Amino acid sequence: MRVWPGSPAPLGATFDGAGTNFAIFSAHGIGVELCLFEPGAAARVPLAERTGDVWHAYLPDVRPGQRYGYRVYGPYAPADGHRFNPAKLLLDPYARAIDGAFPWDDALHDFARDSEGAEPTPDERDSAGVVPKGLVVDSQFSWGDDRPPRTPWSRTLIYECHVKGMTALHPDVPPPLRGTYLGLASEPVLEHLRSLGVTAVELLPVHHAVSEDHLRGTGLVNYWGYSTLGYFAPDVRFASGGRGGGEQVVEFKEMVRRLHLAGLEVILDVVYNHTGEGGWHGPTLSFRGIDNRSYYRMREDSPGRYLDFTGTGNTLNLLHPRVLQLVLDSLRYWVTEMHVDGFRFDLAATLGREPVEFRRDARFFEVLRQDPVLSRVKLVAEPWDLRPGGYQLGNFPVEWVEWNGRYRDDVRRFWRGDGSVADLAHRVAGSSDVFAGSGRGPHASLNFVTAHDGFTLQDLVSYERKHNEANGEKNRDGSDNNFSRNWGAEGPTEAPAIRALRERAKRNLLATLALSQGVPMLLQGDELGRTQQGNNNAYCQDNEVSWVDWCLDEERRAWLRFVRDLLAIRRAHPVLRRRTFFRGRAPGAGGGIDLSWHRPDGHEMAVADWRHPESTAIGMLIHGSHTQDRDEEGRLLVGATLLLLANGGSAATPFVLPAVAALGRWVELLDTATPRAEGEAPGSVSTPVALEPYSLRLLMHERDP
Numbered sequence: 001m002r003v004w005p006g007s008p009a010p011l012g013a014t015f016d017g018a019g020t021n022f023a024i025f026s027a028h029g030i031g032v033e034l035c036l037f038e039p040g041a042a043a044r045v046p047l048a049e050r051t052g053d054v055w056h057a058y059l060p061d062v063r064p065g066q067r068y069g070y071r072v073y074g075p076y077a078p079a080d081g082h083r084f085n086p087a088k089l090l091l092d093p094y095a096r097a098i099d100g101a102f103p104w105d106d107a108l109h110d111f112a113r114d115s116e117g118a119e120p121t122p123d124e125r126d127s128a129g130v131v132p133k134g135l136v137v138d139s140q141f142s143w144g145d146d147r148p149p150r151t152p153w154s155r156t157l158i159y160e161c162h163v164k165g166m167t168a169l170h171p172d173v174p175p176p177l178r179g180t181y182l183g184l185a186s187e188p189v190l191e192h193l194r195s196l197g198v199t200a201v202e203l204l205p206v207h208h209a210v211s212e213d214h215l216r217g218t219g220l221v222n223y224w225g226y227s228t229l230g231y232f233a234p235d236v237r238f239a240s241g242g243r244g245g246g247e248q249v250v251e252f253k254e255m256v257r258r259l260h261l262a263g264l265e266v267i268l269d270v271v272y273n274h275t276g277e278g279g280w281h282g283p284t285l286s287f288r289g290i291d292n293r294s295y296y297r298m299r300e301d302s303p304g305r306y307l308d309f310t311g312t313g314n315t316l317n318l319l320h321p322r323v324l325q326l327v328l329d330s331l332r333y334w335v336t337e338m339h340v341d342g343f344r345f346d347l348a349a350t351l352g353r354e355p356v357e358f359r360r361d362a363r364f365f366e367v368l369r370q371d372p373v374l375s376r377v378k379l380v381a382e383p384w385d386l387r388p389g390g391y392q393l394g395n396f397p398v399e400w401v402e403w404n405g406r407y408r409d410d411v412r413r414f415w416r417g418d419g420s421v422a423d424l425a426h427r428v429a430g431s432s433d434v435f436a437g438s439g440r441g442p443h444a445s446l447n448f449v450t451a452h453d454g455f456t457l458q459d460l461v462s463y464e465r466k467h468n469e470a471n472g473e474k475n476r477d478g479s480d481n482n483f484s485r486n487w488g489a490e491g492p493t494e495a496p497a498i499r500a501l502r503e504r505a506k507r508n509l510l511a512t513l514a515l516s517q518g519v520p521m522l523l524q525g526d527e528l529g530r531t532q533q534g535n536n537n538a539y540c541q542d543n544e545v546s547w548v549d550w551c552l553d554e555e556r557r558a559w560l561r562f563v564r565d566l567l568a569i570r571r572a573h574p575v576l577r578r579r580t581f582f583r584g585r586a587p588g589a590g591g592g593i594d595l596s597w598h599r600p601d602g603h604e605m606a607v608a609d610w611r612h613p614e615s616t617a618i619g620m621l622i623h624g625s626h627t628q629d630r631d632e633e634g635r636l637l638v639g640a641t642l643l644l645l646a647n648g649g650s651a652a653t654p655f656v657l658p659a660v661a662a663l664g665r666w667v668e669l670l671d672t673a674t675p676r677a678e679g680e681a682p683g684s685v686s687t688p689v690a691l692e693p694y695s696l697r698l699l700m701h702e703r704d705p
Contacts, residue, residue: 006058008051012094013136019060025322026291027053031073040066067133076122079304081293085110088127091286095134097246098208098233104216105130108283135246141253151199153443154577159198161524163238168547180240181251185258197567200265208233210276218472223542227276231330256339265341272327273350279313309350311386342378349385349392365397394434404445412483414648415508421618422610430517432581441580445518449509455536457526460484461505467534478537507672514570527563529556575622575639578629592626602656616649641701647691657687663704670698
C-alpha cells in the first residue's frame with residue numbers, strides 16, 4: 001500500500017477525490033498506528049509524519065467506505081493521567097461516520113478489571129473485534145437550491161423531538177422509514193408540524209453515542225443520546241438504509257434539505273461538556289486512549305482523576321486549544337456540510353468554566369462571537385450544570401437564547417394553585433427581570449413548560465410523584481421537584497370531573513406558553529396528549545413509553561384542534577411576539593401605556609397588590625396601538641389591544657374589564673374553562689366577565705367603525 005507524508009490539516013479522514021488524508025492529534029503519545037479493515041484495504045500503517053502534535057499520512061489507494069481506527073502508543077501511568085494502551089482500537093474523534101453501535105465488552109477497558117488500584121495492570125486483549133470503526137466518507141451531496149430559513153427569533157416556534165420517537169409509531173410513515181431521519185422528514189410529519197405553525201425542530205442528540213455500562217443486561221439503552229462519542233458522525237441508529245455503510249450521512253442531509261424546503265429550521269441538541277467514555281472506570285474508546293490528559297479536565301491534586309462538572313464522570317477540556325478546536329470544527333461541520341441552523345448546548349454552564357468558575361467572557365463564547373460561520377446561527381443554552389455555581393440563567397452572552405427554567409417552574413406553580421401573580425407576570429411579559437440587564441430582549445427567554453427531561457404535559461396534570469421504576473434504579477433517578485398536580489387521582493382515571501380538570505389545566509399551561517413574550521418550545525407529542533406513564537426520566541426507554549402515539553380518539557383530536565387554534569392566535573397577533581420588552585409608558589410625543597396590569601376590580605395593580613399573598617387573579621392589558629417595538633424591517637408592530645385574564649385560584653372571580661380610550665367592544669378569543677366548538681366564531685363579552693377557577697381568558701378589543 002502506498003503511503004505518502006500527507007498533511008496535518010484538516011484533522012480526520014478526508015477524501016479529496018483521489019485518495020484520503022489521515023490526521024490525528026496526540027500531544028503525549030509517542031507513536032500512532034492507522035488500522036485499516038475490510039471492506040477495502042486491511043493493513044496497519046504507522047504514521048511516521050508528525051507536525052507539532054498532529055500525526056498524519058496520505059493514502060492514495062483509500063476510498064470512501066474504508067473502515068479504520070487508531071492505536072496510540074505512549075506511557076501507561078493512570079496516576080499521572082496517561083492511559084495509552086495500543087491493544088485498544090480507538091475511534092477517530094473526527095470520524096464522519098461510524099459503522100455500528102458500541103457493545104459492552106470488558107475488552108473495551110484499558111485495564112484489567114481485577115486490578116483497579118492507582119496503578120492497575122494494562123488489559124492486553126485486542127478490542128478491534130468488538131469496537132465499531134470509523135468510515136471514510138465522500139462529502140458530495142446534491143443540495144440543489146437549499147437555503148437556511150433564517151426565521152427571526154420573534155417568529156420562532158420550536159418543537160423539541162427525538163428522531164426515532166417522533167415516527168416509530170406513525171401509521172402514515174412507510175414502515176422502513178419509521179424512526180429514521182427520512183421518516184422525520186416525510187410528508188405526514190411535515191404536514192403535522194406545519195399545521196401547528198412550528199418553525200424549527202430541535203432534535204435530541206444525533207451525534208453518534210454510546211449506552212452506559214450500567215444499562216448492560218437490562219434490555220435498556222441510552223435512548224436520549226446524551227453520551228456522545230462521535231462529534232462529526234450522525235448516529236447510525238436513525239439510518240434507514242443498511243447499517244454501517246455511511247448511509248446515515250446522506251440520509252441526514254436529505255432530512256435537512258426536506259425540512260428546509262418545508263420552511264423548518266434544524267437545531268441540534270449537542271453535548272460538548274462530556275463524552276461517553278464516562279469516569280475513571282469507563283471504557284477506552286477514543287479520547288482516553290488518544291490523549292487522556294489533553295482531552296479531559298483533571299484534578300490538580302490528583303492528575304489521574306477527572307474534574308466532573310456534569311455528573312457523568314468526566315468533563316471535556318475546552319481549556320486546551322486542540323480540544324476547543326475539536327468543538328469548533330464540529331460545530332462548523334454541522335453548519336457548512338450538514339446545513340443545520342443552530343445548536344442547543346447541553347449543560348452549557350460547563351462550557352464557560354474558566355478554570356472552575358463560570359465566566360460570560362470565557363474563550364469558548366468569545367470565539368463563537370467572532371466566528372464568521374457560527375456567529376450567524378441560533379445558539380441556545382441549557383444554562384446550568386451539576387456543580388456549585390452551576391445555575392447561570394441570564395448570565396450568558398447577548399447572542400445566546402437560554403432555556404428559562406424559572407419560566408417553567410413559575411408557570412407550573414401558578415396553575416397548580418400555589419404560585420404568585422407577580423412571578424406569573426414576570427414570566428408572561430418576557431422575564432425582563434432576568435434578561436433586560438444584559439441588554440437583551442424577550443427572545444433571550446426560551447419558554448417551556450415541558451421538555452424531554454421531566455413529565456410530559458399529560459403527565460404533569462396526572463401525577464404528583466415520579467414513577468420511574470421501569471428504569472431499574474428503584475425510582476431514585478429523576479427530579480422530585482416537578483410542581484405537578486394530579487387533580488384528584490394519581491395516574492389514569494375514568495372520573496369525568498378529574499378528567500375535565502386535567503384538560504383545563506393543560507389548556508392553561510399551553511395557553512400561557514403561547515401567549516407569553518419570548519420564544520416558545522413545545523415537547524413532541526404534547527399536542528397529542530402523549531404520556532410516559534409518570535416516568536419523568538425516560539432517558540433509557542426506547543419503546544412505547546417514549547415514542548409518540550399517533551392513534552387519536554375524539555378527546556385527543558379535540559385537544560389537537562385546541563392547540564392548533566391557540567398557536568394560530570399567537571401568529572395572528574404581533575403584540576404577542578415583541579422584539580423588545582414592554583416599557584410601561586412609552587416615551588415621546590403621543591406615547592401611551594403599552595402594558596398595564598389590573599386587579600379584578602378593573603383598577604391598575606398597586607405595589608401592595610403585588611405583595612398580597614391571597615392574590616390569585618390578574619389582568620394583563622396590552623395596548624396594541626401604543627408601541628415602540630418594530631419588526632425586522634423597521635415597521636412599527638401595531639396590533640390589536642389584548643386583555644389576558646388569569647385566575648390561579650379555586651374560586652370563581654368576576655373581573656371588571658378595564659377602560660380603554662377607543663370606543664368598541666371586547667371579543668373573546670379564548671376561554672380555557674369553556675373552549676369554543678370547532679368553527680364557532682368569537683363572541684362579544686360585557687363587563688364584568690366571569691373568570692372561572694383555574695382558568696384563563698383572552699379578549700381582543702374591536703374598535704367601532
